[in-house]
Every structure is written in structure tokens, then in C-alpha cells.
Amino acid sequence: MGSYKLKIEGGRKLEGETYVSGGKNTAVAVIPAVLLCDEPCEIDNLPDIEDVRVLIDILKELGAQVEYDAERRHIAIDPRGVTQCRVSSEQSQRMRASYYFLGALLGRFGEAQVGYPGGCNIGSRPVDQHLKAFEALGAADLSDTEYLHVKGELKPGRRVVFDKITVGGTMNAMLAAARIPGKTVLYNTAREPHIVDLANFLSSMGATVVGAGTNTIRITGCPKLHHSSYTIIPDQIETGTLMIAAAATHGIVTICGCIPTHMEALSCKLLEMGVMVDEEDDRITIRPARKRYRAVNIKTEEYPGFPTDLQQPISMLLTTCEGCSKIEETIFSNRFRQLNEVEKMGAQVLVNGQLAMINGVEKLHGATLEATDLRAGAALVIAGLMSEGTTLITNTEYIERGYEHIEEKLRILGAVISRV
Ligand code: EPZ
Numbered sequence: 001m002g003s004y005k006l007k008i009e010g011g012r013k014l015e016g017e018t019y020v021s022g023g024k025n026t027a028v029a030v031i032p033a034v035l036l037c038d039e040p041c042e043i044d045n046l047p048d049i050e051d052v053r054v055l056i057d058i059l060k061e062l063g064a065q066v067e068y069d070a071e072r073r074h075i076a077i078d079p080r081g082v083t084q085c086r087v088s089s090e091q092s093q094r095m096r097a098s099y100y101f102l103g104a105l106l107g108r109f110g111e112a113q114v115g116y117p118g119g120c121n122i123g124s125r126p127v128d129q130h131l132k133a134f135e136a137l138g139a140a141d142l143s144d145t146e147y148l149h150v151k152g153e154l155k156p157g158r159r160v161v162f163d164k165i166t167v168g169g170t171m172n173a174m175l176a177a178a179r180i181p182g183k184t185v186l187y188n189t190a191r192e193p194h195i196v197d198l199a200n201f202l203s204s205m206g207a208t209v210v211g212a213g214t215n216t217i218r219i220t221g222c223p224k225l226h227h228s229s230y231t232i233i234p235d236q237i238e239t240g241t242l243m244i245a246a247a248a249t250h251g252i253v254t255i256c257g258c259i260p261t262h263m264e265a266l267s268c269k270l271l272e273m274g275v276m277v278d279e280e281d282d283r284i285t286i287r288p289a290r291k292r293y294r295a296v297n298i299k300t301e302e303y304p305g306f307p308t309d310l311q312q313p314i315s316m317l318l319t320t321c322e323g324c325s326k327i328e329e330t331i332f333s334n335r336f337r338q339l340n341e342v343e344k345m346g347a348q349v350l351v352n353g354q355l356a357m358i359n360g361v362e363k364l365h366g367a368t369l370e371a372t373d374l375r376a377g378a379a380l381v382i383a384g385l386m387s388e389g390t391t392l393i394t395n396t397e398y399i400e401r402g403y404e405h406i407e408e409k410l411r412i413l414g415a416v417i418s419r420v
Pocket of ligand 1: 025028096097120122124125126127128129130131164165166167168169190237308309331332333374375402
């Protein structure tokens with residue numbers, strides 16, 4: 001795992017059809033959510049990625065019985081053997097989403113102790129809003145320098161008002177509230193598709209969740225949650241990454257099994273640049289409509305705005321556009337590291353804090369690049385595909401965390417990409 005480099009011979013058009021895997025950011029919340037259930041659950045369409053394997057290790061360590069079939073993208077989890085509410089620091093640091101064990105274990109046992117989460121270094125990533133939500137629900141914050149620790153009987157009838165829109169904080173509060181016998185209302189919530197998916201999963205186990213996808217979520221918990229067999233939604237960010245990769249190589253690619261309405265912010269930007277985006281029920285076809293695309297300005301925002309997770313991939317496409325593009329990153333403070341790397345390929349970039357200016361050049365040339373985080377890694381793969389010559393990407397373990405078999409998918413579309 002991760003001990004190889006990716007080698008890309010650039011300049012080939014991607015052509016053909018590809019399929020999107022299940023959503024990473026849904027999977028990483030739905031798996032811990034099973035701990036809230038009093039019966040076994042089954043989940044389908046799980047992406048075969050490293051983050052899922054880490055979560056399975058944690059579930060097993062907690063005492064759950066897990067049967068995972070990576071080939072069928074299926075998992076059966078029996079949480080009845082779980083009696084402890086502590087996730088070791090070592091395990092927690094293996095990924096960001098380990099923080100969802102806080103909400104799930106607190107909701108199940110009235111106590112959760114989880115080491116500080118790891119994950120991508122994309123700027124400061126506090127969890128104050130998660131803790132604020134747990135306290136509003138009735139828990140005490142007993143965290144120390146090593147462990148996040150919350151404890152207390154959660155009470156019905158509470159309101160949580162987030163000071164800042166947070167995906168993780170919203171999902172964690174939903175998890176904690178799912179077994180409270182009575183109503184909880186969450187205000188100023190995030191609206192990402194994975195929040196709706198988690199709400200649907202909690203509802204399928206017997207909680208009542210209303211308003212997910214808006215900025216107010218009302219949850220009527222159920223102290224005994226029952227078996228569910230649930231299929232998670234396709235990955236919005238993988239869909240977007242493939243759309244951008246197709247556009248970057250000027251090929252014609254159909255991305256199947258996706259949800260086009262989740263992609264509107266990206267589709268609109270691609271259209272503005274001169275990329276044709278044809279949407280059908282569950283597929284999107286990308287076609288180039290110009291030899292050189294037009295420069296555009298991008299500002300990242302919470303859903304339904306332009307997703308920060310696609311800012312890094314699309315920034316590569318902007319390096320060869322006609323004119324000067326501006327990117328404003330408003331969600332994370334350190335999410336332009338891919339731009340330092342792409343400068344080695346001849347891109348003209350100026351970064352000033354949360355702003356990046358990209359002056360389009362005609363072509364990029366191959367180089368040896370370092371993936372600094374998950375989406376930066378995907379961005380560099382796109383840069384390699386669109387450039388002339390050979391690109392080598394190191395630190396590929398970042399990419400494996402969140403993209404299912406990315407090089408196989410690209411190879412089927414005609415990319416010359418291999419592990420070395
Ligand atoms: C989730 O991170 C995703 N991670 C990220 O995906 C994604 O970039 C992000 O949401 C935004 O969409 C997972 O789902 C595991 P936030 P999260 O809480 O939950 C601040 C990827 O590449 N904030 O919405 O950490 C925070 O610092 C990853 O797939 C607080 O101030 O994001 C940030 O500026 C990377 N206090 C902003 O809010 C808090 O308590 C949004 O963060 C929580 C967050």
C-alpha cells in the first residue's frame with residue numbers, strides 16, 4: 001500500500017465510459033453510524049479505499065463483528081458485541097473521519113473517548129463545533145491533550161446552533177441525536193449530499209430525520225434502532241475528478257452511475273470554460289468544445305457552492321486556459337499545495353494566502369511531483385495526464401485513502417499510467 005509511485009505518460013485523450021464508486025464521505029460516517037444500531041446492518045456500494053479499511057479495523061477493535069467483501073462492495077456489521085467506547089489515539093490518527101466515532105459512541109453509550117483525528121493537512125481543522133453540539137445535547141466535554149472525551153446522558157428537546165457551517169459537526173450531531181427519545185433541532189447545518197445520505201441511513205434504522213439538505217435539521221431519535229440494509233450514494237468528488245480529467249485531456253468520456261444534480265457547481269464552471277457537459281439520469285458526458293478553454297474565477301463554498309474538494313483538481317485545468325484565472329479558497333487555509341508542485345511542470349501561478357492567480361500557459365511538461373494530500377494527489381494525476389512527457393507522482397498513499405482504483409479506471413479510458 002502506497003509504497004509505489006504513479007508513472008504517467010501524458011498527452012493521451014481519455015475516451016469511453018467509466019463508473020463512479022460509492023461516496024467516501026458518506027461511507028466514513030455510515031460505517032460508524034452502525035454502532036448506534038441494536039441489530040446487524042448491511043451496507044452496499046462501499047468504495048474499496050484505504051479509509052474504509054481503517055474504519056473496519058477500528059470497528060473490530062471495538063468488538064464489532066465485520067464481514068467485508070471488497071469485491072462486492074458490501075459489508076455486514078454486527079455491533080452487538082461492542083461494549084467499550086474508546087478508540088485509541090493510534091487508530092484515530094489514521095484518518096480524519098475517526099471523529100464520527102465520537103457522535104456514534106456517545107449516542108450509543110453516553111460516553112465516547114477518541115484520539116485526535118489525523119487526515120489531510122489542508123490547514124487548521126478544529127472540532128470545537130462538534131464539541132459544542134455534544135454539550136448542547138447534554139454531554140460534558142472532558143477532553144485532554146491526548147483524547148477527545150465526551151460524557152453524559154443526552155437530553156431530548158435540545159437545540160444546536162452551529163456558529164460555522166461544518167460538514168463533520170453536522171453529521172456528528174446527527175449521530176449523537178439519533179437515539180435520543182425526543183426531538184433535537186440543528187440550526188445552520190451543512191447541506192452536502194452526504195448529509196442527506198446519512199439522514200436517510202439513520203431514518204432507515206428507525207430515527208426520524210427531517211430537513212437534511214437544508215440549513216435546519218429536525219431529528220426525532222429512537223432509543224432502539226433496527227436492522228437496515230442500505231446502499232450509499234455515488235461519490236460526488238470522484239465524479240467531479242473524472243469530469244475534470246476528461247476535460248483536461250480533451251477527450252469524450254461518459255461517467256456512469258453518478259447523480260448529475262450534485263455536480264451543478266462544477267458543471268456550470270466547465271460550461272463557462274468551454275467544456276460541453278451533457279447530463280442524463282445517472283450519467284454525464286464530457287466533450288471539449290474549444291481547443292483551449294477560457295480562464296474562469298472560482299470561489300469555494302459550502303454545498304451547493306463550488307466544493308473545496310474539487311478546487312485542487314480544477315486548478316490543474318486552469319493552468320493551460322486562455323487568460324488569467326483567480327481561485328479564492330474560503331473553506332481551508334492550506335489547500336493550494338498542488339500549485340507549488342505544478343509550477344515544476346511550467347505552470348504560472350501566484351499564491352497569496354487564500355487567493356491564487358493562475359496565468360494559463362500553452363502546455364505543461366512532465367515532472368516528478370509529490371502528492372501532499374488526497375485531492376492534491378488527484379490534481380497531480382490530472383496534471384500528469386494533460387502534460388507532455390513523463391510524470392512521476394510520489395506519496396501515493398494519500399490518493400489511496402479516497403479514490404477507488406484510480407489508475408485502473410483511468411487506464412480503461414486510455415491513460416498510460418502504471419505503478420512503479
Ligand atoms: C469534510 O471535512 C470532508 N471530510 C472534507 O473532505 C471536505 O473538504 C469538507 O468536509 C468540506 O466539504 C470528511 O467528510 C471526512 P468541515 P470536515 O467541518 O468535516 C471549520 C476530502 O478531501 N470548522 O465542513 O473536516 C474548518 O476548519 C476531505 O475528501 C471549525 O472551525 O470539514 C473548515 O474551515 C478533505 N470548527 C470549515 O469549518 C469545527 O468544529 C469546514 O470544515 C469544524 C469545522
